[in-house]
Amino acid sequence: MDINTIGVCGAGTMGRGIALTAALAGFNTRLFDLQPAALERAKEQLQKELKKSIEKGKYTEAFAAQALARIEFTEDIDACVGEIFIEAIVEQAEPKIALFNQLAERNHSDCIFASNTSSLSITEMAKAIQHPERVIGLHFFNPATLMKLVEVVTTPFTAPSVQEIAWKLMQDFQKTPVLCIDSPGFIVNRVARPFYIESLRLLEEKKAGMQQLDRILTAAGFKMGPFALMDLIGNDINYAVSCSVYDQLGKPERLRPSSIQQQLVQTGKWGQKSGEGYYQYKSG
Numbered sequence: 634m635d636i637n638t639i640g641v642c643g644a645g646t647m648g649r650g651i652a653l654t655a656a657l658a659g660f661n662t663r664l665f666d667l668q669p670a671a672l673e674r675a676k677e678q679l680q681k682e683l684k685k686s687i688e689k690g691k692y693t694e695a696f697a698a699q700a701l702a703r704i705e706f707t708e709d710i711d712a713c714v715g716e717i718f719i720e721a722i723v724e725q726a727e728p729k730i731a732l733f734n735q736l737a738e739r740n741h742s743d744c745i746f747a748s749n750t751s752s753l754s755i756t757e758m759a760k761a762i763q764h765p766e767r768v769i770g771l772h773f774f775n776p777a778t779l780m781k782l783v784e785v786v787t788t789p790f791t792a793p794s795v796q797e798i799a800w801k802l803m804q805d806f807q808k809t810p811v812l813c814i815d816s817p818g819f820i821v822n823r824v825a826r827p828f829y830i831e832s833l834r835l836l837e838e839k840k841a842g843m844q845q846l847d848r849i850l851t852a853a854g855f856k857m858g859p860f861a862l863m864d865l866i867g868n869d870i871n872y873a874v875s876c877s878v879y880d881q882l883g884k885p886e887r888l889r890p891s892s893i894q895q896q897l898v899q900t901g902k903w904g905q906k907s908g909e910g911y912y913q914y915k916s917g
């Protein structure tokens with residue numbers, strides 16, 4: 634199957650970065666979101682990101698303008714026609730399944746459905762969709778335009794041809810794909826969970842402060858400390874992932890999500906995207 638048009642659903646932190654990655658690789662891209670404001674913000678953020686890249690000499694103005702022009706921003710699901718869809722909507726199984734089923738009604742039966750979920754079961758999603766062999770996980774990392782790694786997550790249903798197409802597409806995106814068997818949190822989010830949870834425990838137990846922990850861990854070689862990183866990811870997303878991995882692994886005490894995370898989510902302190910999380914940010 635030749636991929637000409639890629640649909641990206643959800644124009645938030647991840648979706649907009651995935652859409653730009655696809656457009657930079659030369660693909661016609663449709664970025665779909667239910668919220669017109671999210672699409673507006675995505676366009677502004679992408680313009681800003683491209684401007685920075687031009688200033689750094691990474692792209693010429695013409696190349697950046699052509700890439701942006703390849704993205705169609707739409708809130709109309711009927712415009713969502715393509716060979717592959719990558720969803721990056723809210724981290725809940727039901728809306729993701731409902732979206733894939735809506736897309737299935739509007740597309741050819743061999744159109745591929747990829748989820749960028751951080752932790753939900755791709756297998757359960759596949760089971761709820763007609764032709765489960767076309768469902769796969771493509772887990773990008775934040776920021777999606779810069780981070781090279783993509784976990785390519787297969788289920789017992791995934792067709793080898795679908796895996797092959799997804800793998801090749803990630804290479805076309807200039808990414809480094811790694812193959813993962815579907816399991817809670819895949820590889821990176823499972824390994825990374827204690828990084829966040831243990832840091833939150835130290836904070837809860839008043840053994841260390843937040844800035845101190847971020848400073849120490851960056852001094853130890855991590856690119857970002859846990860609290861700055863949770864704010865970049867989005868505390869709503871990070872909390873949802875913590876709960877999902879904890880539940881799916883049988884609620885081990887060592888992975889119990891923190892009440893601090895829950896409190897931040899409930900008070901709208903979602904991190905960089907809302908203007909405040911563990912830290913304060915100038916603009917949301």
Ligand SMILES: NC(=O)c1ccc[n+]([C@@H]2O[C@H](COP(=O)([O-])OP(=O)(O)OC[C@H]3O[C@@H](n4cnc5c(N)ncnc54)[C@H](O)[C@@H]3O)[C@@H](O)[C@H]2O)c1
Pocket residue numbers: 642643644645646647648665666667668671720721722723724725728732749750751752772773774775865866867870874906
């Ligand atoms: N934030 C991260 O660092 C990160 C990293 C890897 C994967 N992910 C995963 O990517 C997904 C999205 O995360 P995010 O941080 O970009 O979220 P986000 O909150 O920044 O954006 C989600 C967007 O989806 C839109 N949306 C919600 N329901 C929709 C629907 N039914 N149809 C179309 N659009 C809809 C919202 O309006 C919003 O603009 C989640 O599954 C998350 O686990 C996130």
